[in-house]
Amino acid sequence: GENVEQHPSTLSVQEGDSAVIKCTYSDSASNYFPWYKQELGKRPQLIIDIRSNVGEKKDQRIAVTLNKTAKHFSLHITETQPEDSAVYFCAAMAGRRALTFGSGTRLQVQP
Amino acid sequence: DTGVSQDPRHKITKRGQNVTFRCDPISEHNRLYWYRQTLGQGPEFLTYFQNEAQLEKSRLLSDRFSAERPKGSFSTLEIQRTEQGDSAMYLCASSLVALAGPGGTQYFGPGTRLLVL
Numbered sequence: 001g002e003n004v005e006q007h008p009s010t011l012s013v014q015e016g017d018s019a020v021i022k023c024t025y026s027d028s029a030s031n032y033f034p035w036y037k038q039e040l041g042k043r044p045q046l047i048i049d050i051r052s053n054v055g056e057k058k059d060q061r062i063a064v065t066l067n068k069t070a071k072h073f074s075l076h077i078t079e080t081q082p083e084d085s086a087v088y089f090c091a092a093m094a095g096r097r098a099l100t101f102g103s104g105t106r107l108q109v110q111p
Numbered sequence: 112d113t114g115v116s117q118d119p120r121h122k123i124t125k126r127g128q129n130v131t132f133r134c135d136p137i138s139e140h141n142r143l144y145w146y147r148q149t150l151g152q153g154p155e156f157l158t159y160f161q162n163e164a165q166l167e168k169s170r171l172l173s174d175r176f177s178a179e180r181p182k183g184s185f186s187t188l189e190i191q192r193t194e195q196g197d198s199a200m201y202l203c204a205s206s207l208v209a210l211a212g213p214g215g216t217q218y219f220g221p222g223t224r225l226l227v228l
Contacts, residue, residue, distance in 0.1 A: 089154070096208055
């Protein structure tokens with residue numbers, strides 16, 4: 001089955017700096033890669049996703065890049081703000097099946 | 112509220128008791144997923160339904176776990192003879208999947224936090 005690895009497990013940045021979180025996946029059939037943000041005690045919320053026919057997608061301060069050859073994808077957050085502090089999960093889906101999640105990255109933005 | 116809802120939000124039970132959780136998906140969504148999340152980890156897939164049909168079960172779903180979606184709308188997840196290791200957050204998600212299209216975006220409910228004493 002699919003295996004998703006996520007790094008780093010914790011990330012601390014200064015407000016205004018950029019943050020990058022990286023994930024690798026094992027199943028070459030995976031074709032959908034969402035990123036979720038989860039604040040303490042709350043539900044995971046989708047922040048951005050990308051499908052395998054696209055190499056990069058951007059939404060304001062958030063961008064995701066995908067390298068299918070290397071089987072890795074990354075989340076980039078620019079101009080970080082304290083409200084970006086949360087746990088971020090990457091995930092991968094092959095076909096129309098369920099998501100396989102990474103283990104999460106705890107991002108702390110220092111004001 | 113048109114999002115995914117779950118009930119109860121919290122459940123405390125004694126080891127050996129049975130518990131049942133309910134999930135109400137977004138109304139037009141045909142696919143419903145159950146995940147389990149333990150502290151500090153990402154959600155782990157348990158099972159999913161396409162309308163009322165249960166299409167896949169994870170090996171994490173032991174014989175003590177059963178899920179139903181009888182009319183293709185809400186779903187229930189029952190855990191029989193609970194064990195302390197069942198303590199976790201149980202998350203439900205739903206999506207709309209077209210017949211010939213790729214998997215749809217999954218929207219999560221707030222979860223049911225289970226504590227087995």
